[in-house]
Amino acid sequence: MNGRMSHSRRMYTGAVVIATMLMYMGMQVSAAPERSLQRLAMHPTTQNDIVLHDDAPRYTMVGSVDVRTRTLQMRQTLAWVNHTGASIRELPFRLYANLSDFAGQTRIQRAFVDGIVTPFHYNLSHSIVTLRLPTAVRNGATGVVTLEYQTSIPLDVGKTKYGAFNDDGRTLSFASAYPLLTTWQGGMWDITDPDTKGDLVNSPIALYDVTLTIPATHQLVSTGTAITQTFTGDTRTVRVVSGLQRDFTFVLTTLPVTTRMVDGTRINVYVDADEVAGSAQTMHYASRALRLFNAQFGQYPYNELDIVAVDASSFYGVEYPGLLLMQAATVAKPSRLERTVVHEVAHQWFYNLVGNDVQTDAWVDEAIATYAQVIYLRAFEGEEAAQSELASFQQQYDNLIERELDGPVDQHMRTYTLYSFNVLAYAKGALFYEALRMQIGAHSFGRVLQEYVATYRYQIADSDSLYELATNQCTCALDTLYRTWIRP
Numbered sequence: 001m002n003g004r005m006s007h008s009r010r011m012y013t014g015a016v017v018i019a020t021m022l023m024y025m026g027m028q029v030s031a032a033p034e035r036s037l038q039r040l041a042m043h044p045t046t047q048n049d050i051v052l053h054d055d056a057p058r059y060t061m062v063g064s065v066d067v068r069t070r071t072l073q074m075r076q077t078l079a080w081v082n083h084t085g086a087s088i089r090e091l092p093f094r095l096y097a098n099l100s101d102f103a104g105q106t107r108i109q110r111a112f113v114d115g116i117v118t119p120f121h122y123n124l125s126h127s128i129v130t131l132r133l134p135t136a137v138r139n140g141a142t143g144v145v146t147l148e149y150q151t152s153i154p155l156d157v158g159k160t161k162y163g164a165f166n167d168d169g170r171t172l173s174f175a176s177a178y179p180l181l182t183t184w185q186g187g188m189w190d191i192t193d194p195d196t197k198g199d200l201v202n203s204p205i206a207l208y209d210v211t212l213t214i215p216a217t218h219q220l221v222s223t224g225t226a227i228t229q230t231f232t233g234d235t236r237t238v239r240v241v242s243g244l245q246r247d248f249t250f251v252l253t254t255l256p257v258t259t260r261m262v263d264g265t266r267i268n269v270y271v272d273a274d275e276v277a278g279s280a281q282t283m284h285y286a287s288r289a290l291r292l293f294n295a296q297f298g299q300y301p302y303n304e305l306d307i308v309a310v311d312a313s314s315f316y317g318v319e320y321p322g323l324l325l326m327q328a329a330t331v332a333k334p335s336r337l338e339r340t341v342v343h344e345v346a347h348q349w350f351y352n353l354v355g356n357d358v359q360t361d362a363w364v365d366e367a368i369a370t371y372a373q374v375i376y377l378r379a380f381e382g383e384e385a386a387q388s389e390l391a392s393f394q395q396q397y398d399n400l401i402e403r404e405l406d407g408p409v410d411q412h413m414r415t416y417t418l419y420s421f422n423v424l425a426y427a428k429g430a431l432f433y434e435a436l437r438m439q440i441g442a443h444s445f446g447r448v449l450q451e452y453v454a455t456y457r458y459q460i461a462d463s464d465s466l467y468e469l470a471t472n473q474c475t476c477a478l479d480t481l482y483r484t485w486i487r488p
Contacts, residue, residue, distance in 0.1 A: 038207050041225040041243040043264055046301045050207075053244055053458060055081045057181060057206040064213040064235075065174075065252060070167050072151040072177055079144050080137075084184045087136040091145060092189045093179035096165075098126045101196045101314075103154040103161040106179065112146040128191045129179060151177045156311075163312020164249070164325050170272070171253040171310050172218075173325065175318075176201055178248065185357075195413040197421050198366070199318075199351070199358040201247045205458045208242035214252055221270060221306050222250035223321045243302050244458055245321035246352055251308055262287045263294050270308040271331055278331040282307055285341040286324075292379050293372065296446065297349045298453045305348070307341070316340045319347035339373050339389075346372035354456040359413045361463050362421070363486075367409065367429020368449075368466075374434065390434055393427035400424070409486045410463045432485035439481060440474040448473050463487075 035054060039047040063074030082088055097104040108129050111118045120131045137143040153174060155167045164175035183190045183202045194200045214220055216236045224242035231237075242248065255270040258279055267286050271279035286307060294300055302322045309328040312318075316330045317340045324344040330336050346369040350356075356364035370393070378386035400406055400423045407420060409429045416424065437445040448470045456465060463486065471478050 037209070037227060037241045038243060040227060041241050041302060041304075043299055043301055043303050045264070045299050046243070049244060049301065049458070053205060055083075056244060057081070057204065059178070059206060059208045059210075059248065061178065061208070061210040061212075061248075063211075065172070065215075067167075067172060067215055067218065067252065070153045070155060070172060072153075072174060074151070074178065075146065075148050076178060077144065077146045078181060079142060080181060081142050082137045082139050085139055086187070087138050088143070089133050089136050090130050090189070091133065091143070092128050092130040092182045092191050093147070094182050095127050095129055095179055096176040096200060097151050097153070099193070099196065099200075101162045102165045102175075103157055104152050104165055104177075106149055106151040106177070108179070109148045109150065111148075114144055115146075118145075123191060125193055127193050128182070130191075147179050149179060153177070158311035159313045162314055163310050163327070164315070164318050166310070166312070168311035170255055171251050171270075171308060173249075173251045173308075173310055175249045175320065175325075176247055177250075180247070183357075194359055197416060197418050198362050198413055198425070202357055202359065203246045204355070204460070205244045205246060206242075207244065208240070208248045210241075210248065210250075211237065211239045212250070213237045218252040218254055219257070219270075220250060221253055221268070221308055221323065223248050223323050225302075225304055242321070245302075246355055247320055249320040249323055251310070251323075251325070253308060255309065258283055260287055262290050263300070265290060265300055265302065266304050268304065268306045270306070272309065272328065275309070275328075275331055278309075278334075278337065281334060281337055282326065282331055282341055285338045286345055288380060289342045289345040289372075289376055292376060293346060293349060296375060297449060298353075298457075300348060301353060305345070317344040319344045319351060321352045322348070342373050342376045343369050349453055353458065354453055355458075355460045356462065357460065361410070361461075362413050362416075363409045363411075363425035363429045364461060364463060364465075366425045368433060370426045370430040371433040374430065390431065393430050396423050396427040397431060400428075408488045428485065432481075435481060435485060436470060436478070439478070440470060440476065444473050445470075 035050050039050050058079045061074050061076045065072050095106040096102055097106040108120055111120045111131050113133055118131050120129050122129050153165055153167055158166050158168050164173050166173050208224055213235050216234050220238045222240050223245055224240040226238050226240050229236055229238040253270055256273050258269050260267050260283055269279055269283045304322055307324045307326055309326050309331045312327045317324055317326045330340050350368045351365040374386050374389050377389050405420055409424050451469050452466050467482050
């Protein structure tokens, strides 16, 4: 995220082409996720990654959106392999729409386990719904659960609530608008309400197969790739399949789109027609960042990257797998736009490809995505521009010190204030990476970043992961540096 309240996640494009490919290949589009279809959402060089993670959770969703009432009606089936090490009798799902920052609602209508109607109950805040399984799912076994639900989004609350979950008049944004299985941590399910200062979604890599019926007046932009679409009267039905990703988000929009191919990935930018310059600049920055980070970090895993302008005040930009939502005002402000686009593109590697717990280790992705701005400026504008960016981070950090609010970068989200989070996790964390680069050398530092992505690709990294790789790379002592910047 390019910072909540400061500097803070895809649609039918090319569906006819992909549907033609499916017909040519003799592939049938069924109601269940298929590995051969999921590969179509991946970049040609990463498609075999699907095979390596064939036991990832699989979400299959079929539903429709009523734009008049701003509601999503959905039937969702999850096939989940139990890797917890225990027999499981309950499955809790997180309902992000019911958090106060979202100002919406997800209401479960019916639940089934292996086709049998199953009781469920909510926690006090209604942000968690838990199914009591009729039979325990043993470790290593697969459980199949189905939920029928309705999710509603608010109208025109982008200036006061979360603009990624909102109808702003041009775009209806359904960020994380579905029941997402919570994570298993420390021998139990994590069912605590998240702190909303920063990012919210913790999830392992999963696969999604989503079919939505929407008004023909709107385009569907989502994580994943549209493989078919059909028209019936004044509606269109679009089927989207995903690659390996940590979340599913979609928007319906009437905004015009511009498109460009970069390194085998199609970038789609949806911006108001009056913002011609902002649209062109957004595309330019995203293209440069994608090409650079492919070289610096490893191949971007998907065949699409979508960017949509929305009416929001609580973020400049926010990332979802293969989909960036940009504050419309940021698109219209060149001085802020470049760094925001670069930061959010970097999150496709650091948050999505390499995951982290965004509540306990929030700095892990935010610091490195912020430092990616320095990497970008150093590559395209030279050392002076990179040093100027670092000086701005240093000034933010100095101001924090003057206010006697300095602290460790490595904190749980609950222990930050909003101000300290935006300085410590972003600016101070980025300064740590520059200090690390200076100590081990630019060449070794570049190799550490590549090794970090390769080692934790589709996995979860923690606060020590990159530090340990850097220590091994330089065969030197980095304890003092790490304690000085990251831990007390």
